[in-house]
Amino acid sequence: MTESRTRRELLRAGAAAVTALGTWSATSQLFGWSKERTVMQTQPITKGSTPRSVERVLASTSEHWVGDGFRVRSVISPNGEPRVQSPFLLLDHAARRHFEPALQPRGVGEHPHRGFETVTFAYRGEIAHRDSAGGGGLIGPGDVQWMTAAGGIVHEEMHSQRFTEQGGDMEMVQLWVNLPAKSKLSTPGYQPLLDKDFPRLSLGSAQARLVAGKLGKVEGPARTHTPMTIFDLTFGEDGVSEFSLPLGFTSLTFALEGDVRVGADARNVTPGQLAVLDRKQDGPVVVQGKKGARVLVLSGEPIAEPVAAYGPFVMNTRDELVQAMQDYQSGKMGHL
Ligand code: MN
Numbered sequence: 376m377t378e379s380r381t382r383r384e385l386l387r388a389g390a391a392a393v394t395a396l397g398t399w400s401a402t403s404q405l406f407g408w409s410k411e412r413t414v415m416q417t418q419p420i421t422k423g424s425t426p427r428s429v430e431r432v433l434a435s436t437s438e439h440w441v442g443d444g445f446r447v448r449s450v451i452s453p454n455g456e457p458r459v460q461s462p463f464l465l466l467d468h469a470a471r472r473h474f475e476p477a478l479q480p481r482g483v484g485e486h487p488h489r490g491f492e493t494v495t496f497a498y499r500g501e502i503a504h505r506d507s508a509g510g511g512g513l514i515g516p517g518d519v520q521w522m523t524a525a526g527g528i529v530h531e532e533m534h535s536q537r538f539t540e541q542g543g544d545m546e547m548v549q550l551w552v553n554l555p556a557k558s559k560l561s562t563p564g565y566q567p568l569l570d571k572d573f574p575r576l577s578l579g580s581a582q583a584r585l586v587a588g589k590l591g592k593v594e595g596p597a598r599t600h601t602p603m604t605i606f607d608l609t610f611g612e613d614g615v616s617e618f619s620l621p622l623g624f625t626s627l628t629f630a631l632e633g634d635v636r637v638g639a640d641a642r643n644v645t646p647g648q649l650a651v652l653d654r655k656q657d658g659p660v661v662v663q664g665k666k667g668a669r670v671l672v673l674s675g676e677p678i679a680e681p682v683a684a685y686g687p688f689v690m691n692t693r694d695e696l697v698q699a700m701q702d703y704q705s706g707k708m709g710h711l
Pocket of ligand 1: 486493
């Protein structure tokens with residue numbers, strides 16, 4: 376009993392330390408479920424089989440600051456239902472926001488991660504990254520940073536010096552991707568992926584930028600630990616974009632901007648909302664958008680393992696979380 380009390384205290388102390396550092400943790404956030412069922416105007420879909428249905432639409436939380444640099448809304452969090460979201464753990468969107476010039480860079484100071492990957496999409500502005508494994512660099516508009524925390528890393532995520540001095544608009548997404556148990560303690564990694572590295576595909580009225588996995592025969596540059604396909608869509612005109620995603624994968628469409636409708640019933644998905652597609656249905660995924668609409672598409676093979684999440688650590692068991700906190704506090708995840 377003494378041992379379990381000690382562990383509880385350790386968890387509490389670790390959580391306090393981690394919260395004080397300001398992290399991407401959103402473990403206390405709850406889902407909001409959209410009640411909207413209105414069927415909007417549906418453009419006729421003439422080719423192929425029946426489009427996939429939207430199983431549910433998840434709403435974002437209200438906005439909150441992560442550190443002092445990113446004002447985000449969260450649509451999934453690590454303690455959410457794995458059945459709905461695995462292998463994805465968290466999706467935070469810092470919608471477009473203007474920052475005045477400043478003297479000190481804003482952002483999220485030194486904090487740890489273990490057991491998963493953080494994938495940062497910069498859409499506007501410029502972010503500087505630095506980590507205890509020696510990874511680092513700048514990502515600007517269109518760039519993606521794929522950081523594999525795995526066995527443990529300490530990093531900081533800040534507005535770049537140039538952005539701080541000049542000010543401007545910032546928009547970014549941070550996605551947490553789970554790792555299978557066998558990779559949770561492997562060596563950390565860092566992939567800076569530049570806008571120019573992403574293959575462009577014309578999918579109906581939208582252009583896709585392929586970050587990871589396959590769309591037809593085309594493959595994105597990111598190396599992943601489990602099978603997944605990640606791309607974003609930008610509508611160049613009002614119209615329809617149609618594509619197929621693997622049967623059985625978790626498939627999610629997040630509306631970044633504009634007027635977006637998804638699935639067989641053309642469900643309205645407003646910016647900050649996420650449509651969960653029926654994974655047992657074999658039809659094409661159909662997304663309608665108005666000119667300028669932008670959508671992030673995430674599709675991944677679920678990881679059928681238990682999830683134990685606490686702050687910046689995502690493991691399989693509670694004991695592994697305790698170990699993660701001990702390792703962080705004793706400096707085993709390194710220093711900046
Ligand atoms: Mn982080």
